Every structure is written in C-alpha cells, then in structure tokens.
Amino acid sequence: MSRLQLRISESAGFCWGVERALDLAQRAADEAPGPVRSLGPLIHNPGVIADLEKRGVEVISEPDDTPDGTVILRSHGVPREVNERLAASGVSVVDATCTFVKSAQDKAAKLRDGGYFVIILGEKDHPEVSAVRSYAGEKSLVVESPDDLPAELPSCRVGVVVQTTQSQERLAELVQQLAPRVRELLVYNTICGATEKRQSAAMAMADGVDAVVVVGGRNSGNTRRLAELCVARQPRTYHVESADELDPLWFKGMKVVGITAGASTPPEQIKAVADRLAGFEV
Numbered sequence: 001m002s003r004l005q006l007r008i009s010e011s012a013g014f015c016w017g018v019e020r021a022l023d024l025a026q027r028a029a030d031e032a033p034g035p036v037r038s039l040g041p042l043i044h045n046p047g048v049i050a051d052l053e054k055r056g057v058e059v060i061s062e063p064d065d066t067p068d069g070t071v072i073l074r075s076h077g078v079p080r081e082v083n084e085r086l087a088a089s090g091v092s093v094v095d096a097t098c099t100f101v102k103s104a105q106d107k108a109a110k111l112r113d114g115g116y117f118v119i120i121l122g123e124k125d126h127p128e129v130s131a132v133r134s135y136a137g138e139k140s141l142v143v144e145s146p147d148d149l150p151a152e153l154p155s156c157r158v159g160v161v162v163q164t165t166q167s168q169e170r171l172a173e174l175v176q177q178l179a180p181r182v183r184e185l186l187v188y189n190t191i192c193g194a195t196e197k198r199q200s201a202a203m204a205m206a207d208g209v210d211a212v213v214v215v216g217g218r219n220s221g222n223t224r225r226l227a228e229l230c231v232a233r234q235p236r237t238y239h240v241e242s243a244d245e246l247d248p249l250w251f252k253g254m255k256v257v258g259i260t261a262g263a264s265t266p267p268e269q270i271k272a273v274a275d276r277l278a279g280f281e282v
C-alpha cells in the first residue's frame with residue numbers, strides 16, 4: 001500500500017473578480033443598515049453561499065424582491081434593464097460586476113451601435129451571457145459552439161464577443177467557421193486572463209498525472225469548462241463539489257493525482273480535497 005502524490009495546479013481557485021465580489025458582500029453584511037440581499041447567488045459555489053446566508057445575505061431571484069435595504073449585483077453582472085430598474089427603485093446598490101464582464105458588455109453595445117450582427121459565444125442560460133446579450137440587442141445570437149450557427153446569417157458584417165470563461169479553443173473554432181462566410185468579422189476576445197491562466201495550467205498538469213480532480217460548483221460554468229478541458233487530456237477526470245464525494249476506488253493503483261479548481265472555489269475546499277486524497281491508501 002502507498003499514498004498518492006498530489007500536484008495542485010499552479011493557478012486554481014478564487015480569481016480577482018470573485019474575491020472582490022465576496023469582499024464587497026461581506027462588507028455590506030457587516031456595515032449596511034437594513035437588509036442585505038444578493039440578486040442571484042453571489043458566486044456559483046453552494047458552500048460559500050451558505051456562509052453568506054449565515055452572515056445575513058439573503059439570495060433573491062428578482063429585482064422586485066428587494067423593496068428596501070441593499071442589493072448586491074454579482075460578478076456575472078445583470079441585464080441593462082435590471083440595472084435601470086434598481087437605480088429607479090431607490091435601493092442601495094453594491095455593484096460587484098467584474099471589470100472583465102463589464103468590458104464584454106461594453107464591447108457588445110459597441111458592436112450593436114456599429115451596426116454589426118452580434119454573436120455571443122457562451123452558455124445560453126448563463127446569467128453573464130443574458131446580461132451581455134441585453135447590451136448586444138434583441139437581434140443578437142448566442143451560440144455555444146459553431147454548430148449553433150444558422151445556415152443563413154442575417155448580415156455580412158458580424159461582430160463576436162465571448163463569455164469571459166469560455167475556452168480559446170472554442171473561440172478559435174467559431175472564428176474559423178465564420179470568417180469564410182462574411183465580408184467583415186470583428187472579434188473581441190473577451191475571455192478573461194484569470195480563466196485563461198486556470199485553463200492552461202490545468203491542461204499542462206493533466207498531461208502528466210494519472211487522474212485529475214476538478215473542485216467546484218456543478219453550476220459553475222468556468223469549473224465545468226476546466227473539467228471538459230481536462231477530460232479531453234486525461235479521461236480519468238472527476239468533478240467534485242466537496243471532499244466527501246471522493247471515492248478511494250477511483251484512484252486504486254495510481255501514483256500521481258492532479259487537482260485544479262474553478263474561479264469560484266475557496267481555498268479551504270481545495271485544501272479539504274487535497275487532505276482527503278493524501279490520506280487514501282492506493
């Protein structure tokens with residue numbers, strides 16, 4: 001019997017935007033007078049949301065659910081009309097929208113104003129994508145991959161913006177498919193640096209290990225993308241939300257296991273996974 005060797009990805013866990021959102025929410029919970037609510041879960045991590053709830057931050061799903069007090073806008077941002085409604089309602093707004101998400105929103109508006117048909121590469125139901133789309137205008141299109149492109153494009157002038165947590169590979173595939181079909185293609189690569197760093201570090205790590213554990217919420221788009229990229233390189237990739245989900249049988253006979261984590265995974269969860277793995281006899 002021996003113990004596993006562990007390799008933790010060089011870049012894993014909380015990103016700058018998530019740390020800032022949490023800091024703003026914790027400060028609001030401690031200092032704001034009256035009730036504090038977040039419009040949607042602040043980040044896609046159930047453990048962190050439960051902790052915030054204990055500190056008094058209630059999660060609401062609609063802007064109208066906050067008649068008073070303070071509302072926190074999460075790092076994914078909110079649609080333009082929601083921003084306008086909240087500003088008119090008189091509640092106090094703490095805007096934790098990440099700078100990189102704001103940049104994607106601005107670029108989408110710029111393309112729309114420039115008369116481009118706007119294509120957003122991203123997950124159709126993701127709140128960040130819905131918010132970016134509100135800036136791109138109703139005639140825009142969300143695609144998850146080049147397969148979603150329609151047979152006929154409504155314009156020969158096409159602009160592209162990207163969900164901040166998409167992969168460069170998927171963007172490259174889309175551009176390759178679009179370029180021959182249009183006269184003008186303006187691409188804003190709005191994938192954020194933190195995402196890029198986590199993805200390349202995870203892929204490099206996955207190449208040299210017997211299995212990969214990806215830690216993070218199943219509802220976290222960037223964590224799911226890390227798992228997709230790792231599974232393409234190492235089929236024995238396991239996506240877990242917490243250390244309890246690890247099954248010692250997955251690692252029988254292995255030597256080296258890599259660990260990576262999404263941008264919304266706190267350091268304690270990564271440590272708990274590493275500690276449990278370190279205790280397995282293989």
Ligand code: SF4
Nearest residue numbers: 015017098100164192
């Ligand atoms: S993953 Fe990137 S865009 Fe999203 S919150 Fe973090 S830094 Fe901002």
